[in-house]
Amino acid sequence: MKVAIAGAGAMGCRFGYMLADSGVDVTLIDGWKTHVDAINQQGLFVETERGSRHYSLPAMLAEDAHGEFDVVILFTKAMQMAEMLQKIAPVLASAKVVMTLSNGLGNIETLEQYVDRSVIYAGVTLWSCELEGPGHIRATGSGNIELQPLMSTDMTTAGRLVEMLNHAGLNAELSANVLLSIWKKAAFNSVMNTYCALLDCNVGGFGRRPDALEMARTVVREIVQVARSQQIPLTEEMVMHTVQKVFDPRESGEHYPSMHQDLHKGRLTEIDYLNGAVARMGEAQGIPVPVNRLLTQLIHAKEAQ
């Protein structure tokens, strides 16, 4: 299969080089010219636990995107997705699979405005990666992918997609309820990302607060109500279980969630696709969501500083 990765930040590059390394024909697409130029001129420089090396991969600027691809994997941040989809319209036209593994709520709804539901695959991934500079990533640790076609019953395509990802070592599996996984992850991030960003602390620091669990629960409780209104069978326990796990001093520690990093580097955060999305949906349904609304407002106030 011919694959385009739209949004070649840290994660897009990681998927890109792993797929390319397994023999897949991959093209990276990104909006950052310096980064695209660096990849085209020197290759993508990848540091891993086992050393570092350059991978030769074609990259194109989003506004110049062209060509036919079987699979388009979207790896933009939620707030850049619509812009990316507009720019890569020529590439989307022929895609048989358009996959989003981006964090947050609302990505699928955005995607549906640009491509037919029948080609959409949604998922979550635990892979992570860091962009060190133009054309340079640090790809450590491992992860997995859980994915599901949104409505397609074309199991041949689904099977080939999973096989391709697994051949590249990406540990993919088809899920029967990926929307639940997306909500579970979004709920977890709505707690951990948001509080750590707001309180300027890492996961361990937040977890040591005597009322951290109660603070988590007040956010999760509202999210569960909103999820139920969308027919997502999310429960408070599902999310609190993961929260409690990362609060375990042996588990957590020095990790600063991405929203904390965004805020401290003066970037916009994904708050509108986490607590903000919950607040918006809750208010539209008449479900009380004062805590998620307030946290959204507080993070926006911090972004503005």
Add this chain to the structure above:
Amino acid sequence: MKVAIAGAGAMGCRFGYMLADSGVDVTLIDGWKTHVDAINQQGLFVETERGSRHYSLPAMLAEDAHGEFDVVILFTKAMQMAEMLQKIAPVLASAKVVMTLSNGLGNIETLEQYVDRSVIYAGVTLWSCELEGPGHIRATGSGNIELQPLMSTDMTTAGRLVEMLNHAGLNAELSANVLLSIWKKAAFNSVMNTYCALLDCNVGGFGRRPDALEMARTVVREIVQVARSQQIPLTEEMVMHTVQKVFDPRESGEHYPSMHQDLHKGRLTEIDYLNGAVARMGEAQGIPVPVNRLLTQLIHAKEAQ
């Protein structure tokens, strides 16, 4: 009347020197030895718009407090009130009036545990002052006092008290519903103090947020529900009116509320007597108060940093 001022911080000192200057026999009582010693040795040094001067005033350490006083005016922060009341028990025994003008909710309830309701006067004041160092205050601007005996119908004492305060230029008047004023002020502070402390900004900075009014309203709405459960006829409009007034660019600006200062100087804040008191009362009554609970938790997390 012989007056003791228990808690001779900025405000206690301001009331102290103004009363002394008008001929009242005033003694300052405080827990900070260096401050008490400075006042006894060099007098209280007061800077105003019209120059500065030393006032000769007796001061005693709270644990050594003794003597008979007609009026005890309490000017401790809410969280120090119980400790102060325990220490000055010998002085409280003979007082005909024990007055609290301290900010926050719960002060009267604390006071009732140490003195008879019949001697309690409660109030609010718009006077302000800054403590510059031991024995040294800066007393600028003017203010007023609104006060009410909690249950006493002894109008002679009330009249003499108000007359004494007014003779000292303190602009006092008897109120028919001082509890409403206390709640109104506490609600306002639960918005302005808390958000400015949390967002590390001044009143003007907060007021410029596009959603500042909505953020204020979500706090105030819960407070109004809790106030009503205590038979306090507080309305959302009463509080929002003042909030909107200080958000007017001509009104607000560079002022940092005291909680912001407390947090930045590593001191405990009054949060448990503002949003925290509302949350406690609301939860006890089964009234939903998630926003005030969350803000209390967030400020405590900030205090711990």
